[in-house]
Amino acid sequence: MVLLSALVILFIMPANSWVINWNANVHFPEALKAFETWAKSKEETLKVLTNQLTVFDNPGQFLFGMLIFGLIPAIGEEIVFRGLLQRSLNRVLRNTHVAVWVAAFIFGAIHMQFYGFIPRMLLGAILGYLYAWSGNIWVPIAGHFMNNGFTVLVLYLQQRKFINFQIEATTAMPLSSIMLSLIISVLTLLYLYRSYKNLPMKQPSELPTT
DSSP: HHHHHHHHHHHTHHHHHHHHHHHHTTTOOGHHHHHHHHHHHHHHHHHHHHHTTTTTOOOHHHHIIIIIIHHHHHHHHIIIIIIIHHHHHHHHHOOOOHHHHHHHHHHTTTTTOOGHHHHHHHHHHHHHHHHHHHHHHHHHHHHHHHHHHHHHHHHHHHTTTTTOOOOOOOOOOOOHHHHHHHHHHHHHHHHHHHHHHOOOOOOOOOOOOO
């Protein structure tokens, strides 16, 4: 169940490419040109910084990058946004959907990358529902690590000239891939929802402890 919850993050990537493409090409009215200029400048600055930090010259650097950019953010961000924020919102608001989407909105906004805000918010919402359904913080951690770890892996393979796929590209994948991805993702999420629902009732798990 945990593995399938992580794999759904991979399944949805082709469909998410359409959202990424749309968000990356948003244009603002003249009244918001100053914000658009700032947002694009911020995006370029963070892109350059990311490219500098994710250069892996050997397998050791790749494994270190998997730890620093894959595992640690997955654990830390899920504890904060799902384990603390979403659970607190759900306790106060008594509405799982509102708690999931508010936490996902903040998750997307806090990264300060508007031209990646919508796909990041959608990722946060999926992870939020996986947490709400399972009651286990390790489920969204696994999904988050799958997202981050896959990106690090593709970057490494790209830099070693094993593949030509550009993981940082904002172009949408072919429509057939998007539709297939959407169908598989929806069916997988429905299966996970029903499967978690049939598990014994439990409260959301406590935060990971040593």
